Every structure is written in C-alpha cells, then in structure tokens.
Amino acid sequence: xxxxxxxxxxxxxxxxxxxxxxxxxxxxxxxxxxxxxxxxxxxxxxxxxxxxxxxxxxxxxxxxxxxxxxxxxxxxxxxxxxxxxxxxxxxxxxxxxxxxxxxxxxxxxxxxxxxxxxxxxxxxxxxxxxxxxxxxxxxxxxxxxxxxx
Amino acid sequence: xxxxxxxxxxxxxxxxxxxxxxxxxxxxxxxxxxxxxxxxxxxxxxxxxxxxxxxxxxxxxxxxxxxxxxxxxxxxxxxxxxxxxxxxxxxxxxxxxxxxxxxxxxxxxxxxxxxxxxxxxxxxxxxxxxxxxxxxxxxxxxxxxxxxxxxxxxxxxxxxxxxxxxxxxxxxxxxxxxxxxxxxxxxxxxxxxxxxxxxxxxxxxxxxxxxxxxxxxxxxxxxxxxxxxxxxxxxxxxxxxxxxxxxxxxxxxxxxxxxxxxxxxxxxxxxxxxxxxxxxxxxxxxxxxxxxxxxxxxxxxx
Numbered sequence: 001x002x003x004x005x006x007x008x009x010x011x012x013x014x015x016x017x018x019x020x021x022x023x024x025x026x027x028x029x030x031x032x033x034x035x036x037x038x039x040x041x042x043x044x045x046x047x048x049x050x051x052x053x054x055x056x057x058x059x060x061x062x063x064x065x066x067x068x069x070x071x072x073x074x075x076x077x078x079x080x081x082x083x084x085x086x087x088x089x090x091x092x093x094x095x096x097x098x099x100x101x102x103x104x105x106x107x108x109x110x111x112x113x114x115x116x117x118x119x120x121x122x123x124x125x126x127x128x129x130x131x132x133x134x135x136x137x138x139x140x141x142x143x144x145x146x147x148x149x
Numbered sequence: 150x151x152x153x154x155x156x157x158x159x160x161x162x163x164x165x166x167x168x169x170x171x172x173x174x175x176x177x178x179x180x181x182x183x184x185x186x187x188x189x190x191x192x193x194x195x196x197x198x199x200x201x202x203x204x205x206x207x208x209x210x211x212x213x214x215x216x217x218x219x220x221x222x223x224x225x226x227x228x229x230x231x232x233x234x235x236x237x238x239x240x241x242x243x244x245x246x247x248x249x250x251x252x253x254x255x256x257x258x259x260x261x262x263x264x265x266x267x268x269x270x271x272x273x274x275x276x277x278x279x280x281x282x283x284x285x286x287x288x289x290x291x292x293x294x295x296x297x298x299x300x301x302x303x304x305x306x307x308x309x310x311x312x313x314x315x316x317x318x319x320x321x322x323x324x325x326x327x328x329x330x331x332x333x334x335x336x337x338x339x340x341x342x343x344x345x346x347x348x349x350x351x352x353x354x355x356x357x358x359x360x361x362x363x364x365x366x367x368x369x370x371x372x373x374x375x376x377x378x379x380x381x382x383x384x385x386x387x388x389x390x391x392x393x394x395x396x397x398x399x400x401x402x403x404x405x406x407x408x409x410x411x412x413x414x415x416x417x418x419x420x421x422x423x424x425x426x427x428x429x430x431x432x433x434x435x436x437x438x439x440x441x442x443x444x445x446x447x448x449x450x451x
Contacts, residue, residue, distance in 0.1 A: 021277045023307040024270035025315065058277055058300050060307040061394040065387035087300030094397065095390055 002048045002148050003039065003077070007067075008055035010034050020057040028066025035067070039077065047078060047135060048148055050106065054083030064091040069099050078135060080114065080146070082106040093117055102126045112146040113139065151217065152176070154203070156186035160196030162407065162440050168196075170432040172203050182207045183217040184243065189226055194324035194342035195440050197235045197264055201322050204242035206346035206435040209319075220247030234263025238322060261287060261325040261339065268320035273310045276323060277303050284339070287327050291337050293446035294402060301398045302339075302443070308391030309343045309439050316382070317347025317436060334421055334444055341441040349436055350375050350410040353382050368411030369429040376408060376415050395441065404443040409434065419444075 011022060014030040022028065039049055051071070053059070071079055084092070084105050096103055096118030104126060107113045114136060116123030127144055130136040136144050152175035157164035175182055184200065192200070200218075207216040218239060221227050228250055230236060236249050261283050265276055285299040294302075306325065313321035323343045330338045351371040358374055359366040374380040376396070381388035396417060399406055407416035407424065414428045421444065 015274060016271070019274045019278055021274065021281075021303070021307075023277050023303075024273045024311055026270040027274070057281065058303040058307070060277075060304040060311075061390040062308065062311060065390050069387055085300075086297050090297075090301055091304055091394070094394065095387070098390065098393075099387065 001042075002050055002146075003042050005035055005038055005049060005051045006055075007031065007035070007051060007053050007083075010038075011056065020055060022056055022059040022063040022067065024060070025062040025066050028063035031063070032067045032070055035071065048080055048146065049077045050080045050082050052083045053081065053085075053088055056083070056088070059088050059091045061091050061095055064095040065099075068092050068103060069095050069101060072096070072101050072103055073099065078104070078130065078133075080104045080106050081117075083108070089117065096122075104130070106146075113143045114145060115143075151181045151183045152178075154182055154184045156184055156189055156192075156200060157196075158188050158190045160186075160189060160191070160200070161193035162195045165195065165199055165409070165438070166431060168199065168203070169434040172206075172434060173432040176207065176210060179210055181214050181216060183219065185219045187219045187222050187247070189221040189230075190223065191226070192230065192235075194233070194264070194326045194340050195344070195438065197230065197233060198322040198324050198342045198344035199438055201235070201238055201242060201264070202344040202346040202436055202438065203434075204239065205319070205321075208242055209346065209435075215242065215244045218243035218245050220245055220249055222247065232263070233260055233324065233326070234265065238264050238266055259327050261327055262323065264322050264324045266320055267310045267313045267323055267343075270311075270314055273307055273314060276310055277307050280306060280325060284325070287339060288443075291327065291445065292339060292443065294443070298402060301401075305395045305398045305441060306341055308395055309341060309441060311391060312437065312439065313343065313345045313347070316350070316353040317345040319345060319347040319436075321345025321347065321436070330444075336445040336447070338445065339443045341439070343439040344436065345438075346436040350408070354380065357382050357384065367429065368413035369415070369427055372408055372410055372413050372415040373427070376406070376417070399441065399443070402443050402446070404441065406442075407440045408437060409439075410437040411435075 100119045102116045102118035102123035104114050105117050116126050139145050154171045154175045288294040289296045325341050327339045351368045354371045362370045379389040379393045403419050412431045416424045418424045
C-alpha cells in the first residue's frame, strides 16, 4: 500500500493557516513529528510513503534538514517525495548530500517515474534496493518507476 | 550624565565602524546615551537596523532611562526613515527628539521589506511570506536574476533571520531594500540587513568550540568557524546548513555576505568588491550584524 501525506495540509495545521512556506527549524520539527505520527498510525501495512509537497512555497535549508533528512535517516518505510519544484530541490539536495543520504523523487508527469536526489552513492544504492525489493522496475524508457499505483 | 554617540551622515556598513567606536566609548560607564542622527543624510538598511541594535543594547545595559535619539532634521531623510519602518521600531527603544512624520511604513519600489522585528519563528514566516511576491519582480526584472532565484533569495533571508531566533538570545531586525549603488558598482543591488544586540557568535559557539580553538578562540575565530567551516553550537549533524546555504546562493549570483560580531567582521568578498575578508580588533559592538548584497547580473567593473 502507498500512504499519501499532504505536507501543505500538515503545514496548515502546524502553523498559522495563512503561511505556505516551510521555513524555520521549529516549524520543520512540528511538521516532521506530525508526519511521523501519521506514518506510525497507518491502519494497513505501508510499503511506500508518498510525501507530497504540492502547494508548499519555499523550503529553507533548516526545514529540509529537519523534515526530509531526519525522516530518511530514521525511516521505517520507503519514502517518495512528490510535488517537488526546482526551488524545493535547491534546498533538499545539498542537505541530503551533507548527510550522505538520498531521497526518491517522483517526477511530476504522474507516471510514477522516480529519480534519486542527494549523495550519488546513496542514490544508486537506494534505486538498486528498490528494484531488488520489487517496489520499482526499470521501464522501457530506461527510467525507474514504482510498481505500486 | 548623558554620553553622545554620533550617527554618521552617510550611515552604512563602511561608516558603521565609526559608529561602533563612538558607541563603545560612550557605553563604557553605563551612563544614558544620546544617539545624535540630526545631521544624517542617508542610511542604508544596515545602518538602520544597526542603530536599532545599539538602542537595544543601550536599554539592556540597564541605564534607568531609555536612550535618547535625535531624529534627522532633513525632511526627506526623516520621511525616508519613517517609510522604511525605522521609527515604528525605534519608538519602543528610544526617547525620540524631533518631529517624526505620521506615516505608515510602506513597501515602496525600493523598500522590499521595511525594518521588521524578528523575535520568533512566526516572525520569520511573516518575513518570508511578505517578501516573495515583491522580490520576485525586482530580482527578475531589475536585477536580471533567473525567476527561479527568488526562492533561493527567500531561503537566504529565512536563514539569516533564523540566526537571530536561534542564537541571539534576544530579538533583532531585518530590512530589505533595492537601490542603485552608484559608488561601488554603478548598478542596482538588493540588500538584506539583519542585526541584533544579542550574545553574538563567540558566546553562542563558546560551549562547543572554545576548547578546540584554545588560545586562538576569539570573535574572529567564532565567525570563521560559523561562516567558513559551517560549525553550529548544536551537535546535531544537520546544523550549520543555513550559512552554508546562503554562501552557495551568493556564489551562484555573485553576491556578498559580511557578518560583524563583537570585535570582528568576516566577509565573503566577490570580485566586484574590495572589502577585507577578515577584520579583528574592531570596536566592541554587541550581537551580530549581517549584510547580504545581491547585484544586478552582468559584467562588473570593480
């Protein structure tokens, strides 16, 4: 099963509802803790958690570290990030590289195609592991896509 | 007895040392301070937030009465400082002398963010939210930056403000302006200025870093550790990302950052500037003051 978490909605519940930006470490901490609670209380066995950043404006480095890096560092399920803009990548990529971590990014075309972002070695290992666990497959176009819908 | 602190006529990061020297000399004996800005002709965002930090420090120093501030006498200067949001914040810190116009701070074409107090994470949210729409237009149309650079700008601004929330131990101020910088570049720039009168970098990093540096531990060493080595006072491996991220952003857009704290000042100096990378032995000034400059893109003539 794929569990879907809407970060924008979590953010709106975590800070004043008027803000759409993931900035400051305290905000990141609150948002991550809420995401972790949702992940921990999923009713069915979860193999993939899709964390959707659609609708999130700016992400700063502190939030990228507090949310993405810490979720990946302590991950219990396979985490896929979706709705990631160029601006989001600017914050997330160096933070992941600094931790020697990688994250799976779902491309925006909706076909479930994945790329790995972050430290190159960790990124390659992450994709290999995903295919080995049959959670993703190599496509005819030479990309990797999730097997689950 | 009241001690006089002259505010330079042209008050920016260069003349700030003259101001800091006057402040350090006047603040020695804990007497009430009078900040005299009557002859001020111009102040950069750095000057404005620096003056507020001095007022904050003077209040914290414990003199019975609030420090005095003589407002600029030139009407256009007074109007500009008011529109830039300076007097809204200064009213809490100083006993102000002079006629201050009753104008609201506004986001004029050049004032991207009026002087805004930053005390908590919520304030950083408000700053980032307010700046993005206006900065986007200025950065793309006037500075020639890729529209994608706007988010990086907001990230840099957020991280600069968070230094106050996480390290100063008190509140501070941020201001963002765009202007034509004739003296240095003959082109437009966007300037972020952040200042507080808190504990400063040395004190913030001391518990975790002073032993490592031993006898070399100083304001300059603390600034080098934070800006160059990305060291934070927190042991969490993810800490120290903020200043590193600002440096990456500025490297990409040929920008400059300078941080002053205590008796030292450190700068990442782009080719178009002739600033000194590290200065030590400056007049003591409390807290930290951060200057970020992003120039209009294109060939530069230093």
